[in-house]
Amino acid sequence: MAIKEWSKNSLLGIEDLSSDEILFLLDEAQSIKAQKTIDGSITESLRGKRIINLFMEPSTRTRVAFEIAAKSLGADVISIAGEASSLTKGETLKDTAMNVQALGADAIVLRHSSPGSPLFLSKIVNVPIINAGDGAHEHPSQALLDIYTMREKLGNLNGKKITILGDILFSRVARSNLWGLLKLGAEVTLAGPSTLVPKEFEKLGARVTHDPNEALQGADAVMLLRIQHERQQASHFPSLSEYANVFGLGRSTFNQMKNNAIILHPGPLNRGVEIESELADSNRAVILEQVSNGIAVRMAILQLCINCGEIRR
CATH class of the missing domain: 3.40.50.1370 (Aspartate/ornithine carbamoyltransferase)
Incomplete structure (x- = not known):
């Protein structure tokens, strides 16, 4: 009740x-x-x-x-x-x-x-x-506004496939969203380099993969996360350009998602790293709506x- x-x-x-x-x-x-x-x-x-x-x-x-x-x-x-x-x-x-x-x-x-x-x-x-x-x-208020935006766009989140892509290990946003989405019945996939997305996160109820194409396939929404350099004591990948080439959201990887899938980002946005500018400014991105919500x-x-x-x- x-x-x-x-x-x-x-x-x-x-x-x-x-x-x-x-x-x-x-x-x-x-x-x-x-x-x-x-x-x-x-x-x-x-x-x-x-x-x-x-x-x-x-x-x-x-x-x-x-x-x-x-x-x-x-x-x-x-x-x-x-x-x-x-x-x-x-x-x-x-x-x-x-x-x-x-x-x-x-x-x-x-x-x-x-x-x-x-x-x-x-x-x-x-x-x-x-x-x-x-x-x-x-970061509970951020997760709540993210989930609010997803519900507004996708309806009931029970059974929806949500992918969180990026620096999971050092992200408070990822943790809060994971807790909230799982409690509302969503299927959550965490993706990124193996150094930033340990398999241990599967114990929390998420699916973990280091293949961005697999992570995005059939997703209803993807939330991109920036690299939390301020919390890292050492580099967890060779370079930003290599990260962007493999894990950045571009047109080819975006096409793995559903036709009505949405793109989210808690900010600050690093264009050309987590996401190509064309996609960040597209009508599939709800980044500014997150801010308003x-x-x-x-x-x-x-x-x-x-x-x-x-x-x-």
Whole structure:
């Protein structure tokens, strides 16, 4: 039976969400997007709330989308970058968060290079913590907007074939999408160089292949991932040009997919590496729609977590 209300005041990851919770949140995002489309109005359900974006890693899409989402709900939002915080003076993340809470924060959106940092903070402060990416662990809001976009384009994801191609080993986006897609019944294939897509991922329920043609054959959607150079201590393939020649999405490999298949990318996009420009700009790519949908999804996340238990169906 589908859940009738949201009961979590933090969003730490996709792994600990049930399929019903994922669908509840996505339906909330759909309602928000539909209302804005119909009459341009958005409920100011968070008027008077203060939301702090605490971003210890660089970000454009995620940070700006959370800012727009918060302001669209009537909240006040303050964004703090790592280099502009007292962390550069030796203050701990714990003390930074406790001070932010003391200053009247009603929620903290955290991006941090250390896996588990949002969970750590959730046990220390008494305000909702929203994980905006923690190391190579999870990126739940990105996965939710990706899945939202896939549902919007493909319908029910049960039985749909979704391929995630690229740097899986160091990607928090891949992990969160894998958890979410599997819980909604999709068949997930992970593909890329053997050094970046270990067979161990099969233990999580995915199919693993190092043959891009095999990975794309019959796929309903392909999500391309950039190489996470900032998290790698050594090169995991000979060169970018060789990676692009073998694993980049070009016209020949794209033709392995279904006629109505869609292309996704969480950004930032490296044209000519993960994908040819012609395909990135084609009508089969929903990359900019992902960005737009990210606002509605993040509005739903903030609204549900901060008003935990108040929104029912």
